[in-house]
Amino acid sequence: MLKDVTLGQYYPADSVIHRLDPRVKLAGTLLYLISLFLFQGPLALATATVFLILLITLSKVPFSYIVKGLRTIIIILIVTAAMNLFFTTGTVIVQFGIFKLTYEGIQMAILMMIRLVYLILGTSLMTLTTTPNQLTDGLEKGLRWMKKIGVPVHEIAMMMSIALRFIPILTEETDKIMKAQMARGADFQSGGLIKRAKAMIPLLVPLFVSAFRRANDLAMAMEARCYHGGDGRTKMKPLRYTAADRNAYLLLFSYFVAMIALSLLWTKVLGGGKLFF
């Protein structure tokens, strides 16, 4: 029931992208997202597209597998497109009551769709090629400077990795409790909102009880294995930049500069409009 969410789950493969330091991938994702919302004009759009296709090809994750992840957010895409389609002011093409279909609306809707799809593809490429543990390691080391201003970076990273470890366990447990209550005649499907919300109590209470019990057990098990916070800890898999990581940073930087340059070229030199037509 709950196991069908595949969006962004780690896809094991041996590729250049998989081997990159997670800090590079985190920074790269951030930079790519910024570039998506900064770019203007068809030249930059083409560059962003080529860049994404290049990365996906390098990652060895099948294209169909990545696209499959988009299915889960199709509703969000449709709603966003519809909002842009009908609520953008401009030259009216057709009008149904209060809904006006405008030329600008069509442009805006297409642009937003592209941005959202690229955004999802870009971020899921990161999670598809980085194990949750690498990700938290990357965050812990990448954000280490924040420790100086009092942010408990190690603790947050530890919490994240434990949460990731327990998500599948608690998912399975939810499934089991749900079935156990259904065996006692529970009905999670029918009735109005209030009735359905009330029907969740027999599911949520045991789930919380179990989560607390597990947390308690886990805390004790960690203590028994000499866990005492981040001080004096060593790493089994410390993060170290390699030549490939340096090249990747260089590529990212070039991409970002190119995006800015091409956007400026379009708006300032070629005198193109804000949008891509």
Place this chain on the structure above:
Amino acid sequence: MSIIVNELNYIYNPGTAMEVQALRDINLEIKDGEFIGIIGHTGSGKSTLIQHLNGLIRATSGGIFYNGADIYDEGYDLRTLRTKVGLVFQYPEHQLFETTVMADVSYGPKNQGLDEKEATLRAVGSLNAVHFPEKHFYDSPFELSGGQKRRVAIAGVLAMKPEVLILDEPTAGLDPQGRDEILEMVSNLRSTQHITVILVSHSMEDVARYVDRLIVMNGGGVMYDDTPQAVFAHYKELEEVGLMAPQVTYVMHALAEAGIPVRTGATTVAEAKDEILSVLC
């Protein structure tokens, strides 16, 4: 009254790389009043099978008939079926959620549509049936001992007055005393309340002591379906699939091999003792 399982197949994640056939070609008839044991190692399909019997999982192909009616018929009331075929999951105490024992046990009857008074009556009846002490009826279920919690959880299913009671490893994690108490209680329920009992277990010693009919599952299929004595005669084949006969069965076979003319069918300590004494004395 009976449950008939006909050519049942169940496949997890069909059509994907993770496709697993969890059940294959299961045919069974479970008659009224039987005491059946199901054994098989983890992943043999026993838990999947019992969840089919009350309609929690829908088969990929094949059918299940409860008292002659096809439970996959359109309009068949699966919620009522679940009250007739009561299923107690493994570690059932993990499903307790109410503030008092009484309220928790009344949950099932209330879902059946009974009013407060009727539900309370049912709860009292089933709590008595599992020998739960009356002075704790209004305590929080979360403050009871492990064994007591389990009784409350079983009572929660019994309160729906099922005709068939299925228990998935009801003794897991209990100590020997708790284990014996629960099994004795189940055995009593069967004789006093005339319900059909299906006991899923890892313990060969336990099933040998209680059940009349033993179903061995392996690789999603039924490997043996016979009396415990007949099944444990295949102790060598059972070992090949990672199961074991009760210790006494091995003793009897070893004695026979050593030249002492005992019959090897004993599956409990009492049977073995009688047999050895009859030969040696």
Place this chain on the structure above:
Amino acid sequence: MDQFIKARNVTFEYIRRDDDGNVEGIETALDKVDLDVKAGDFIAILGANGSGKSTLAKHINALLTPESGYLIVDGKDTHNKDHTLAIRQTAGMVFQNPDNQIIASIVEEDVGFGPENIGVPTDEIWTRVEKSLRSVGMYHYRHHSPNRLSGGQKQRVAIAGVMAMKPKCIILDEPTAMLDPIGRQEVLSAVRELNKKNGITVILITHYMEETIHANRIFVMESGKVIMQGKPREIFSRVEELKDHHLAVPQVTELAWELKQSGLSLPDGILTKEELISELCRLS
């Protein structure tokens, strides 16, 4: 051989309080327990749920400290907070629920968790992880997610996680209670192997009597007290007493005892099938 654990008069009480913090009741979990374990021993602690055996285990790992009395592990008093980490490193602990003690999402990373905590250098963590995974036969699974393993395999990973800290002793608190028979076999043979080959002191807490046959010494607990102790054969010959304390006797021992009660002249405390067969053949 030298004394590894020495407990004297260890007493521990759980105090239950109501919502206002008033004392509602006191449960004595351990009542003046004495325990002596030599280095390299295989000790079994038997008892029903609530007999205090888990509380005792947590004392050996310094997760709990005695309210009165004292407990010395490898020459270090558990009361002394400066010794806590050293004690936990030298006397590692494996718990009952396999899921709730695995911290990382990959087997090898979980085994590395203990060494990371005590500051072992990276290169040495890798050699330790490999060695400990091999010692429990789980090296092949090092890249797996714990969620895909069976219960017995998860417990073996947990044992490897303790072994990677190079302990002298492992305490196992009902490690097999949630496992199927195959899983139980896996865990027990891994533990026996560590005891025999690596000389690790083992303290096995269980309520399955048949798991204690290979122990050097058995302690039986009830209501926070040690009520019986001795070699397996001595303990197993007291069938009636064990039954009074609601402990299940293995079928072979029970059968031998029943036959003896019925007049066959069998010795006390038969532990294995082979012993019983040869005794019966002698009689026929």
